[in-house]
Amino acid sequence: MSTLTPIISAIMTAFQWAVLAYFLLFTILYFALILVGFVEMLKQGALRRGRHDAAALAASGLTPPVSLLATAYNEELTIRESVRSLLSLSYPEMEVIVINDGSKDNTLAILAQEFRLYRSARQPIGQIPCKQIRGIYKSMLPIPLIVVDKVNGGKADALNAGTNVARYPLVCAVDADSLLEPDALLRMVRPFLDAPGEVLAVGGIVRIVNGCKVSCGRVLDVDLPQSWVARFQIVEYMRAFLGGRLAFSAANALLIISGAFGLFDKSALLAVGGWDSTTIGEDMELIVRLHRWACENKRKYRIVFEPDPVCWTEAPEKLRSLRGQRNRWQRGTVESLWRHRAMIGRPGYGAVGWLAIPYFLLFEICGAILESVGYVVTVVGGLTGLVDLRLTGLFLIVAILNGVIISAACVVLEELSTQRYPRIRNLVILLAAAVLENLGYRQVITFWRLQGLIDVVRGSKGWGHMERKGFQSAPTPAAH
Amino acid sequence: MRAAARAGLLRLGSPEQGLRLFQDLGDAPLWERILFYHHVGENHELTRTFLTRALGGDDVIQLRLALEFVGALGRYLDVEVPLALAGHPDLEIRIKFFKALPYLRFRGPVGEALRGGLRDPDWRVRSMDAAAAAHLHETTVTEDLLRLCTVFSHASEAAYAGRALASFGGASARQIEAILHHASPETRGIAAELIEEQRGRRVTA
Numbered sequence: 001m002s003t004l005t006p007i008i009s010a011i012m013t014a015f016q017w018a019v020l021a022y023f024l025l026f027t028i029l030y031f032a033l034i035l036v037g038f039v040e041m042l043k044q045g046a047l048r049r050g051r052h053d054a055a056a057l058a059a060s061g062l063t064p065p066v067s068l069l070a071t072a073y074n075e076e077l078t079i080r081e082s083v084r085s086l087l088s089l090s091y092p093e094m095e096v097i098v099i100n101d102g103s104k105d106n107t108l109a110i111l112a113q114e115f116r117l118y119r120s121a122r123q124p125i126g127q128i129p130c131k132q133i134r135g136i137y138k139s140m141l142p143i144p145l146i147v148v149d150k151v152n153g154g155k156a157d158a159l160n161a162g163t164n165v166a167r168y169p170l171v172c173a174v175d176a177d178s179l180l181e182p183d184a185l186l187r188m189v190r191p192f193l194d195a196p197g198e199v200l201a202v203g204g205i206v207r208i209v210n211g212c213k214v215s216c217g218r219v220l221d222v223d224l225p226q227s228w229v230a231r232f233q234i235v236e237y238m239r240a241f242l243g244g245r246l247a248f249s250a251a252n253a254l255l256i257i258s259g260a261f262g263l264f265d266k267s268a269l270l271a272v273g274g275w276d277s278t279t280i281g282e283d284m285e286l287i288v289r290l291h292r293w294a295c296e297n298k299r300k301y302r303i304v305f306e307p308d309p310v311c312w313t314e315a316p317e318k319l320r321s322l323r324g325q326r327n328r329w330q331r332g333t334v335e336s337l338w339r340h341r342a343m344i345g346r347p348g349y350g351a352v353g354w355l356a357i358p359y360f361l362l363f364e365i366c367g368a369i370l371e372s373v374g375y376v377v378t379v380v381g382g383l384t385g386l387v388d389l390r391l392t393g394l395f396l397i398v399a400i401l402n403g404v405i406i407s408a409a410c411v412v413l414e415e416l417s418t419q420r421y422p423r424i425r426n427l428v429i430l431l432a433a434a435v436l437e438n439l440g441y442r443q444v445i446t447f448w449r450l451q452g453l454i455d456v457v458r459g460s461k462g463w464g465h466m467e468r469k470g471f472q473s474a475p476t477p478a479a480h
Numbered sequence: 481m482r483a484a485a486r487a488g489l490l491r492l493g494s495p496e497q498g499l500r501l502f503q504d505l506g507d508a509p510l511w512e513r514i515l516f517y518h519h520v521g522e523n524h525e526l527t528r529t530f531l532t533r534a535l536g537g538d539d540v541i542q543l544r545l546a547l548e549f550v551g552a553l554g555r556y557l558d559v560e561v562p563l564a565l566a567g568h569p570d571l572e573i574r575i576k577f578f579k580a581l582p583y584l585r586f587r588g589p590v591g592e593a594l595r596g597g598l599r600d601p602d603w604r605v606r607s608m609d610a611a612a613a614a615h616l617h618e619t620t621v622t623e624d625l626l627r628l629c630t631v632f633s634h635a636s637e638a639a640y641a642g643r644a645l646a647s648f649g650g651a652s653a654r655q656i657e658a659i660l661h662h663a664s665p666e667t668r669g670i671a672a673e674l675i676e677e678q679r680g681r682r683v684t685a
Contacts, residue, residue: 053483056518061554061579062510121672123665125635138676167636193511 009386019374027402037246041417054183065093067166071158072176076105085179085217095144099162102152116140126164128274156275156282175260184309188263191304199302200268203257204309208234227317232437239410249305253351259283261311281332288340291352330452368449400438407434483515498526506541517552531559547576560585566593578608582615591620598624603634614644622652642674
């Protein structure tokens, strides 16, 4: 044992240095991405693009019509608000297609009662394979609402059914439990008008609705939630959208368009066969497949992230739900990258092949392993004296500081460019969350990501469960 | 920046400068063109002058811009358009012509132009033509629309044709019911939905 001790100690020390080097590399790269993202944000003039532009689009006969696809599975708590929110979007020509994916609760009954549905003669025209459609319903009210009732097949399958029923050239996938800002769709369509025929998909920004006041499907007052778990997620989302998506979008290497809010060229969707219902990360897999399809067919194309259109979504506040979500995201990332591993490093796939996929492999997949093992080695090494205490201290300081610096920078730059949170108190709390999330929350998330990796290897396919609270309604005046 | 500069010039510049902006608009992205059209639409004199010149000339770029501009505004403009544009060799012009046609003045019977468009090799032209027929209530093309409901390369053109027939009302609308017995399930589906829309309108009226 005594002869092994120095060897084990040397291995642990070397590993800690390796993880420290990884942290350093990650921080430098992430900072570069944040800066690119910030410059992109300013360049696109996210704020300066006034309402007048949206008004011009809303009034123009040239704005392409959009089919909005909202999948719903057991959404009885939020479905009314969500559908009202979708129907009240400012857009010249659209249809809202709600796909009830075999809900076991009263989702369909609530829809039928609220929107006076009748069974329609409408038939699906698309040919993407999906589970059996039990019925297509329309509203007797003068609103462009279509409800597709189908056998449960998962979100991807439901989106495919919706695409088959859709009539318009652009389809927008949204989660039924999300709220879009009134002009979100008008802002989202802009890249399609910048380069008609070239843009395959556009992703918008997803923000957390917890804590905001909502009425009639609209976010009336933006505020922060009471729960620190939700606050940490707000910081995480800011980091992901500013640091990740904007920068990758600038290099046409965007790998993720959130399943909660994405606009697609329907002909491209049909050409690649729609969403893949056999993967857990159908949103990421579709985007990687679109890149692959476009590159292999030598198409001039763009997949774009727009920071302007906002979709508000409910974040899990219970750790159990959050764990399931992160586990699913991690498995989805691994599955998508594994399926398209042939793209790695190949020049024919452009920046996706040499930048985006390697980045995800290194920092999203290997990062979870390195970081998790690093923490274990630090704790075990520190307690047993196998690792120099100064190195252990250095490791912890670097691990925490790198997270604090990146998160705080994202909060400040994001607020500078969008000013979404109106109160100074909000910014102070977000900065506090940017610090505190590195003292336990981030480490827990990292371990859950590692668990996700292990689950992929074990072949786990579950989706986990998300407990919904529903939207926090603004107080309404009492009736007299 | 470019869009803002154009808007500024439109507001402060001379009519000639406004016309020059149109001439240089051909290379601008559609987004910028939409913004420009939105601003120009408020200037009736410039709108009229540009459209009269462009639609009376044979510059393909200016013709495309003029027709697109009319389609973007989507309101009636008392400017004459030559019906011969229905057979223009440029596909984009043909599509935009039929989209703009209901909002422009023309000389002579429009039925022949519409009939030609409904037989165009491109489905987008046929779709826009059917939509124009509905707007103009041109019942002389009923037979051609009926044919388009059953023989089509894209479901959208059949739907446009069906809606045109439904908008005519009377005997034309009743002919949609005959399509319910068509061999193709896709055609039957379109017809059923159109009939449903007609009846739905009656219910809510």
